[in-house]
Amino acid sequence: MKIAVLSGKGGTGKTTVATNIAAVSGGIYADCDVEEPNGFIFLKPENVKSRKVMVDVPVIDDDKCTLCGRCANACKFNALGISKTGVMLFEKLCHSCGACSLACPEGAISEAKRELGNVETGIFRGNKCISGILNVGEPIAVPIIKNVKADLKKTIDDDGIVIYDCPPGTACTAVASVKDADFALLVTEPTKFGLHDLDMAVQLLKGMKKPFAIIVNRSQNEEDMISDYANKNGIDIIGRIPFDREIAVLYSQGKLVSDDEKYYCIFKDIFERSVNICKEVSK
Known part of the structure; x- marks a missing residue:
């Protein structure tokens, strides 16, 4: 009980x-x-x-990223932002759902652990x-x-x-x-x-x-x-x-x-x- x-x-x-x-x-x-x-x-x-x-957070491979913005659009928690120079990660907003990595057409997103x-x-x-x-x-x-x-x-x-x-x-x-x-x-x-x-x-x-x-x-x-x-x-x-x-x-x-x-x-x-x-x- x-x-x-x-x-x-x-x-x-x-x-x-x-x-x-x-x-x-x-x-x-x-x-x-x-x-x-x-x-x-x-x-x-x-x-x-x-x-x-530990929780998972995305790691962006800048060499593969084309700044298409699909990862940011997929994130429902606004943990990712696209700028002219790269992808910005607001890791404390990340809910570790993995949607960004699934949305990335270039396979530019992997995951790392954060305490x-x-x-x-x-x-x-x-x-x-x-x-x-x-x-x-x-x-x-x-x-x-x-x-x-x-x-x-x-x-x-x-x-x-x-x-x-x-x-x-x-x-x-x-x-x-x-x-x-x-x-x-x-x-x-x-x-x-x-x-x-x-x-x-x-x-x-x-x-x-x-x-x-x-x-x-x-x-x-x-x-x-x-x-x-x-x-x-x-x-x-x-x-x-x-x-x-x-x-x-x-x-x-x-x-x-x-x-x-x-x-x-x-x-x-x-x-x-x-x-x-x-x-x-x-x-």
């Missing part, structure tokens, strides 16, 4: 939920928030290993955990996420639990992270900004036809704007994390909140309710 933890905006407590659910469930934690991965700060895995993620980031794997309390890290300044994160999931496929069986810590927002990185999930948890906060971005994430998951429920972080009471929204739209709220100074202190110290017995049951209940809902949906 794959549970995706996401949010419409950053700073709602998504990683807090994801890491603590991974801890109480004994599942594999996968940090797909590759632009700002910080799950390992809390899990503190052992035996961490890292491998580079995009890396994937780290480690062991947390006997279970594997994995994190993708996009290099600073890189605009394209999806290949890192795909590599995280490729590593997961090598180790997980059909009965295993995976917790995806997804990127915030509703862009292509969130879509790539949620794509193969069985169930999603939307983490939000009882503020107008939180509600606005929650609705965007709800629309995304509805469009992807994914079952989901809401987690309210920094909750002060049961009746708030999030509960009104959930009731109006028929969405379950299956967990509330209290607006508690003790939680903030644990977080600031890089500790798992669920290791405190006072809060353990909150995350255990969220996980068990997620599993039950997923089972009901799959019937």
Whole structure:
């Protein structure tokens, strides 16, 4: 079972939920928030290993190139430009699709590897955990996420639990992270900004036809704007994390909140309710 933890905006407590659910469930934690991965700060895995993620970029043979412009016309991402003196490559816009090399009638385009980031794997309390890290300044994160999931496929069986810590927002990185999930948890906060971005994430998951429920972080009471929204739209709220100074202190110290017995049951209940809902949906 794959549970995706996401949010419409950053700073709602998504990683807090994801890491603590991974801890109480004994599942594999996968940090797909590759632009700002910080799950390992809390899990503190052992035996961490890292491998580079490489992508293909075109290399132009100036001796063969006739400046016909077909490569630039074929590129849907504007990664190639034609000037009077040669072909200009904007490598950070390249999506490694290979269309330019296919379009070139002179066979003037080959491919080379370029480093995009890396994937780290480690062991947390006997279970594997994995994190993708996009290099600073890189605009394209999806290949890192795909590599995280490729590593997961090598180790997980059909009965295993995976917790995806997804990127915030509703862009292509969130879509790539949620794509193969069985169930999603939307983490939000009882503020107008939180509600606005929650609705965007709800629309995304509805469009992807994914079952989901809401987690309210920094909750002060049961009746708030999030509960009104959930009731109006028929969405379950299956967990509330209290607006508690003790939680903030644990977080600031890089500790798992669920290791405190006072809060353990909150995350255990969220996980068990997620599993039950997923089972009901799959019937």
